[in-house]
Amino acid sequence: MFKMRVGLVGCGNIGADFCIALQKGSIPAEIVALTDIERSRAELLLRNFQLSASICSLEESAATADFLVECAGPDAVESVIDAAIRHKRDCLILSIGGLMTTPELLEKARRHTIQVWLPSGAIAGVDGVLAGREGGLHSVTLTTRKPPEGLEGTPYLAGRGIHLEDLKIPKVIFEGSALEAVQAFPRNANVAAVVSLAGIGPQRTRVRIIADPRATMNSHEIVVEGAFGRLTAVTENLPSPRNAKSSYLASLSGCAELRTAAEAFVMRRKQGVNRNRWQRRDHGVRQTADFPRGSAHGGVGE
Numbered sequence: 001m002f003k004m005r006v007g008l009v010g011c012g013n014i015g016a017d018f019c020i021a022l023q024k025g026s027i028p029a030e031i032v033a034l035t036d037i038e039r040s041r042a043e044l045l046l047r048n049f050q051l052s053a054s055i056c057s058l059e060e061s062a063a064t065a066d067f068l069v070e071c072a073g074p075d076a077v078e079s080v081i082d083a084a085i086r087h088k089r090d091c092l093i094l095s096i097g098g099l100m101t102t103p104e105l106l107e108k109a110r111r112h113t114i115q116v117w118l119p120s121g122a123i124a125g126v127d128g129v130l131a132g133r134e135g136g137l138h139s140v141t142l143t144t145r146k147p148p149e150g151l152e153g154t155p156y157l158a159g160r161g162i163h164l165e166d167l168k169i170p171k172v173i174f175e176g177s178a179l180e181a182v183q184a185f186p187r188n189a190n191v192a193a194v195v196s197l198a199g200i201g202p203q204r205t206r207v208r209i210i211a212d213p214r215a216t217m218n219s220h221e222i223v224v225e226g227a228f229g230r231l232t233a234v235t236e237n238l239p240s241p242r243n244a245k246s247s248y249l250a251s252l253s254g255c256a257e258l259r260t261a262a263e264a265f266v267m268r269r270k271q272g273v274n275r276n277r278w279q280r281r282d283h284g285v286r287q288t289a290d291f292p293r294g295s296a297h298g299g300v301g302e
């Protein structure tokens, strides 16, 4: 089977989830390059999954692979998109929070006809936000509910002297724009970024964060109002089997997105369509550098 050659940037828990998904064999993609600021993390993946991949720099990875997958962290996003542009590769970005304050990176990729795939991550309902946007949206509100131990000790609460250990009833601990939410609670950055980039932007998207002593998992509710009507979507997340700090759905959505990207890549290769031609044609179907479609306890992330 012809496969898309993937350069994985970030060899942590989500990187391992990509390896597990690819090992099952139904996604037409293979990892050919591993990049991590800690070489030992890349070595671990190489060994555990018996990959035939090289451990290399981002630059070498972009030169070798057909496609880059970022699951490293927000600080890596700009360099991954820049490398993708330099080497004319499409890429998938998991750390969408890294795009929140630099949306111009998406525009830059678009100008260079590089497709940036953005999975919906730890939240569902993004497809409805995107569809609603076409007709005009009035408001988008994201409410994140977490057990108190998942929020305790965050700098925002510590700075305000807010303690949650004796909380008996749900307490709204933050209300503001998505932009303010990301600054106050960086661990919510990806979900807030996904919702605001898909909808009405980080300034106009409202975010509420609730510490709920009765909550047993992290949940995210989106309420969207627009010309289409009203949408409510609730996602209740279990942690990844390999990482209590990350929602399993985030990894799974990355894998689903990789599957779509790889299948499209392979199909175009089979059709013998050269990259420049299919990229131009793609604009009509799927906007380059735009959304495609689209936890647990104790110190949890999204």
Ligand SMILES: NC(=O)c1ccc[n+]([C@@H]2O[C@H](COP(=O)([O-])OP(=O)(O)OC[C@H]3O[C@@H](n4cnc5c(N)ncnc54)[C@H](O)[C@@H]3O)[C@@H](O)[C@H]2O)c1
Residues within 6 Å of the ligand: 009, 010, 011, 012, 013, 014, 015, 035, 036, 037, 038, 041, 071, 072, 073, 074, 075, 076, 094, 095, 096, 097, 119, 120, 121, 122, 123, 190, 191, 243, 246, 247, 250, 301, 302
């Ligand atoms: N979209 C979502 O809903 C969502 C949900 C959870 C996590 N994420 C993102 O995915 C990222 C990875 O999550 P994880 O659970 O695998 O984290 P992790 O800490 O287990 O793994 C991250 C790996 O990336 C490496 N790394 C860090 N900075 C790097 C850089 N600049 N270049 C190369 N490697 C680098 C680290 O050494 C580590 O091995 C998170 O940082 C977060 O931004 C997104």
